[in-house]
Amino acid sequence: MSRACPPAREVERSAAMPAPGAGLAEHLRTCERCREIYDAAKFESAFASALRDSPRRIENGPPEIAGYEIVREVSRGGQGIVYEAIQQRTRRRVAIKVLRQDYPVSPASRARFEREIEIAAALKHPGIVAVYDSIAMPQGRFALVLEYVVGHELDYSIAPAGDAERRARLEQIAELCDAVHYAHQKGVIHRDLKPSNVIVDETGRPRVLDFGVARWSSNLDEQRGRITMTGEFAGTLAYAAPEQVSGSGGPPDLRSDVYALGVMLYQATFGALPYSVEGVLDSAIWNIANAPPSRPAGGLRANEDLWTIIHKALSKAPERRYQSAGALAADLRRYLEGETIEARRDSRWYVVRKSLWRHRVGVGVLAGVAVGLVAFGMVQTLSNQRLGAALRTSAIERARALGAAGSRPQADGVIWRELLSLADSPLELAEALFGGSSDERRALWAFSEIQGAYPCLKSITLESEATAASCSADECIVATSNGFIHRWAMPGLTHCESMIVADADSRIQAVSSAGCIGLAFGNARMTVFDIATGQVLQRGEWRSAIAGARMDASGSAAVVWSDFDVSVFELPSLRRMFSDFSERRAIGISHEGDSTLYVGRDDVAHVHSVKLNKEVAAFGFGPNHDSIAEYPFGIMGTNLGISKSQNLGAIGFSRNLVVCNLDTGDHMQRFRITSGDAAVPMFAPTGRWITVSSAGDPNVEILRTSDWSRLAMLCGHEGGARVTAIADDESYVITCDYNRSLRLWPRPGSGACADLEDSIVQPHDISFDRASREIWASDSRGFVRCWGGLGRREPWMLRADAACATTLARAATKSLGAAGGFDGVLSVFRTSDLFLLRSIHLEGDGGIAHARFNPEESLLAVGMRGGRIALLRTDSWEQVAATRLAVARLVQLRWSPNGEFLAVAAANGRCHVLDGRSLRPVIDFECHKPRCRAAEFSPDGRLLATTGDDGMVRLWNSKTWKLEREIGFGTTVGYALAFHEKGKVLAIGDRIGRLTIVDVENGRLLAGFDEGEAITALQFAGDRLAVASFERPIRIWDFEMMAKSLAGNWEYWKERLADQPE
The missing domain is CATH 1.10.510.10 (Transferase(Phosphotransferase) domain 1)
Incomplete structure (x- = not known):
């Protein structure tokens, strides 16, 4: 390089010109470095030009797509063309995106288009263009049917x-x-x-x-x-x-x-x-x-x-x-x-400057200087606190972002560091989720959001990697690679003992808690031992390189395999009951130990009866009974599950799972199930659900076998789950990851969030009783239903309306209930047995919209859809007051806690506040455009919260009726509100199915949970929250589970983060 080299960017820019300038050309002849820069830039420029000028095949007019009329071409890009079209069946205007004919339909491009279909179809938000359908076309092309946006x-x-x-x-x-x-x-x-x-x-x-x-x-x-x-x-x-x-x-x-x-x-x-x-x-x-x-x-x-x-x-x-x-x-x-x-909360002068600017008219120059000097001293003293708060805010938001992005292990590490900095023990934070300081609430709700529906109950760090595990209702047993057997008592995962049972050359491959038996391999032999005492029960010869072993639940049989040998042994005698010396790709044993299922290199699945000692079925196991090799990376020996109770077999491929009927060999399901390596399935003892894990995937999915819907997601496994075990009574799940972490999980369906059985009833209104845990709902079919309480398994039902029961009100101390709907008849009943006491016909247009008892339960307010409101005495059911509001539609009624006011949410975007005794108007004000959808008084009556179509919650002072705070929760419509009894937390349910938790004191968004469907009603009962949606079961969130998770994992994270730098 010469001493007078021009800047590299100048050399690069000259490469885009026909020829370099005279001075540069002379320099390039003598400077090797600049010549290399020039030649590389010249090549890139020529290559880009060639790409732009390459010939393209011409589209032969718009495509013909069954069910759609193409109107015109809207736009085209490098990969696809977008057309305006009309769907013939619905006459709906749509946009259709198709792959271009001159775009090569490679596996990568096809996967890219399929990915767009999969991802976009999962997103339902007013700010995202909706996907309606996907269509396969000739020559391997695809069409994507989208919402047409003008x-x-x-x-x-x-x-x-x-x-x-x-x-x-x-x-x-x-x-x-x-x-x-x-x-x-x-x-x-x-x-x-x-x-x-x-x-x-x-x-x-x-x-x-x-x-x-x-x-x-x-x-x-x-x-x-x-x-x-x-x-x-x-x-x-x-x-x-x-x-x-x-x-x-x-x-x-x-x-x-x-x-x-x-x-x-x-x-x-x-x-x-x-x-x-x-x-x-x-x-x-x-x-x-x-x-x-x-x-x-x-x-x-x-x-x-x-x-x-x-x-x-x-x-x-x-x-x-x-x-x-x-x-x-x-x-x-x-x-x-x-x-x-x-973004500027950590600046010492910033808050002061902002305050002075807001009051600049009333503050003179000298006063401003004085205030500034005083404020400087105050801010100087508090600057470290403000900086700490800003750092904590950033860390909590980062943890939430990592959790939302699926990076659960990293999110756990960030949020636990914040939690441990707030208290010395979990007991100090036990009540802080709904109380405590604002910092404590913010961290705990971020923790709850990250934990989601299935929080981990307890975590333990193992001394060595887990090789096998077994779990019952009473104990958990884990074998580790250093030859130890560890025992913990359930349900608290309390350590009982650890003892060494295998030497350095042996490895424990299978254990059974029920049979108290373990199986180890090493030195060309296999050893059966008693996991309670470590005593050797039997030894046998096994000269092949061990690939894996599985034991049935009772410990009476085990299947052992290598690349070219598979055998079933009776335990503890090690009597060989079956052998096959052909090459195997995967093998599994049923929970009962009476059948094995194995897949050979011929891509044929074989079902072998252990009792009959013969093959009872064989069938192709690949996609459409084709070769298993079509699945990327094939399969491994441990990724096969068998459930005799449900007659199902499951085999995991790379990121895919195939389930078949063991009698017929018919494929019942095939789907992508994991983001890691080969999927490893394990059926629960009853066969009603299945766990699927893999190396590289931090999540363990649990699926119902009745409809293959997701039942639970166990998150946070670093490197993936290495070992999974299910309790014999299905009360717990145990997982061990590649970072030597043992985790205890609740039974699917009993986590922090559970669906109420038989509750897909399209509820309009709900009531949740804290004492009895009863859930009441009025539904679109005209019924009032009640679940739980008194040990009832089936819900009670009462016909309240011929068409649709839009509202439900309960007076708990009087054991009274009232419901009504479109026909305008109020049904009054006893809540103890759902006995109908009377039917009251009310005046008004459009039927009954809403009803609520006052706090004293002496009055019932009933609002008609057309705007008429009546007050009824609950001892005689006589009308004591009535009024009519000039509203297009009445939406909701809410009493203040002392019964002084009745708030009315209306579809004209206004909130009307009435006197609770006479129904005389107190005030009405515009709160949301164009509609107000819900209103709710805080437990102390100081605030009235409203929400509506503008994606905002507004908090109004109930003494002055002035706006105190507004909280934005998105661009969607708010449908439901619920205050927790302590008054510091407010839950919001919206049209896109998002449950949002906000801090009432400062307006911060604390957490968000995806319910999947529009939320129609919410109600707290203690630390539990009932969530009603039209197209899914009523869901109960038990936030007490978060306190259990906090206590169960506190020492684990305290020890783990102690030696890690921040």
Whole structure:
């Protein structure tokens, strides 16, 4: 290299020109380094030009798709063409995306299109374009039927004309963040966010589309390394995060999407990209990975708050960005409302400056200086506390983001560090979920969100890796690779003893708690021993290299195999009952020990009866009875399960599971089940459910065998679950992961969240009794139903309406209930036996909308859909007052705790407050546009909460009726509200099936849980929450389970994090 080398970027830019300048040409002849830079850039430029100029096959007109009329071509991209079409059956206007004819239908492109179908169909949000259907076409092409959205692409190529337009664009970015945050909560990373993948509809709402390069976030660890510049570049370069283009920050995660949102936010503010991405690829990558964003010189400027938000969203290091799209949206809205933004909470002067600015009219210069000096001293004293709070906030949001993205082990580590910093023992936090300080509530609800429906009851660190496990209702037994047998008493997983039973050359392969037997291999022999005493019961010869062994539940038989040998032995005698010396690919033994199922290299499954000592069935086990080799990576010896009780066999392939009928060989189910390696299935003793695990997948799935729906997800296994065991009475599940962690889980259906049996009844209203645990509901079929209480197994039913029972009210101390519906008849009944006491015909249009007893249970308020409200005495059922509101439709009634007020939520967007004795109007105010959907008084009566169509909850002071706080929970419609009895936590149910928990004291979003269907009603009973949805069973959340999980895992995490740096 000569001493006068020009900058590398100047050399690269010259490569795009026909020839270098005279001076540069002379330099290139003498400088080897610059010549290499020039030649490489010249090749890239020529290659890109060749790609642009390559010939393409011409589309032969629009495709013919059965059931649809193609209207016109809307747009085309590198992979697909989008057409406007009409669905013939429904006459619905749709968009159809098809793969281009000139786009090669490779397995990768097909998988990409199938992935878009799978991912997009799982997302139901007003900010995401809906997917209706997918269609297979000739030549291996696919068509995707989408919601047709009239609008235009999001485009920030031209700077806004003024502050008003820029404000509107920032509001759009916040709405876009809401949609992306929803996708992240579903475990989906978009990876290709850019304006051309966002459509702004006619109402101004941005809508996200094109999930063709998205990924389920639990699979992202497979995609480490730098991206490549190909025709399927995952993320347009200008919007790609530094870790996507450089490969130095690990695989892209949800914070890569946050970065893309930050680029669009920069464009919305300044009308330009934050970096130059033109010219040679390496230069563009260098700019993205290294150059800090700068404020454009001239033109519109951003004030300090907005620039701070932009700068944080565009941070090079993912850990310094907003940890979720929801956090970015929240800060944008704080900025738009003139509130203090989270991104600057650690600044000593910032809060003071913000306060002074808000009161600038009434504060003189001298007073401002004095206040500033005093405030400086105060802030100086409290700065460390504020910094600690800011760091805690960031850590909690990061934990929630990691949990939502499917990175459960990492999320557990982050949130447990915060929990351990808040208290010295779990007892100090036992009541903090619904009480405690705001910091404690925030951390505990983040913990609850991460734990989800099935929290781990207890964790223990093993001294060595687990090789086998067995579990009963009374004890858990685990064998480890160092030759030890460990015993714990159930249900608390209390350690009883550990003893060594195998020497250094042996390995324990199977144990049975019920039979008190273990089986070890080593030194060309197998040994049967008593796991209670360690005494050797029998020894036998086994000269093959052991591949695996499985034992039946009772410990009376074991199947042992190597690559070319499979045998079934009677235990403890080791009498060989069956042998086969052909090559085997997988083998399993039934829970009862009377049958084995094994698959050979010929891809044929053989069912062998141990009792009859002969083969009783054989059939093909591959897809459509084809070769098993069609599944990637084949199968391994341990990934086969058999359930004689349900007559089912299950075999795991790489990320796939196939289930068949053992009698006929017919395939009952085939589906993708894991993100790790080969799926390992294990049936429960009754065969009613099955666990599926694999190396590399942190989750163990539990599926019902009746309909193959997910029953539970056991999360947080580092490296995957190595060993799984199910209690013989199915009361517990034990798992051991590759990080030597033993975990105890509750029986499926008895976790923190359980579905009420036989409760898919489309409930409109519910009541949850704290003392009896009874659940009451009025449903769309006109019935009142009651579950639980007095040991009843079947729900009680009472016909309350000929068509639809829209409301239910209960007076617990008087054992009275009232229900009504469309026919306008109020049914009054005894709750002790559902005996109908009387039917009351009420005046009013449209039937009964809602009814509630006052706190004293002396009055019943009944609201008709047309706006008429009546008060009835509960001792005589005489009407004592009535009024009519001028509303299009009455939605809901709620009493204040002292009975002074009756709040009425109405479909005209207003809340009407009436006197609780006379029904005279007290006040009415607009609370939501266009509709108010629900209202709820706080337990102390100080606040009235309302929600509606605008995705907001508003808290009103019940003395002044002034707005105290508003809380945004998304862009969807709020349907239901419920305060916990302590008054510090409010639950919100919405139209897209999201259960959101918020902190009443500060308005923070504490946690979110996905219920899957629109939530119609909520009610707390102590620390339990009943959630009603139209298309799924009523669900009961038991948040006491979170306290049990906290106590059971406290010492495990305290020990584990003690030696790890923060």
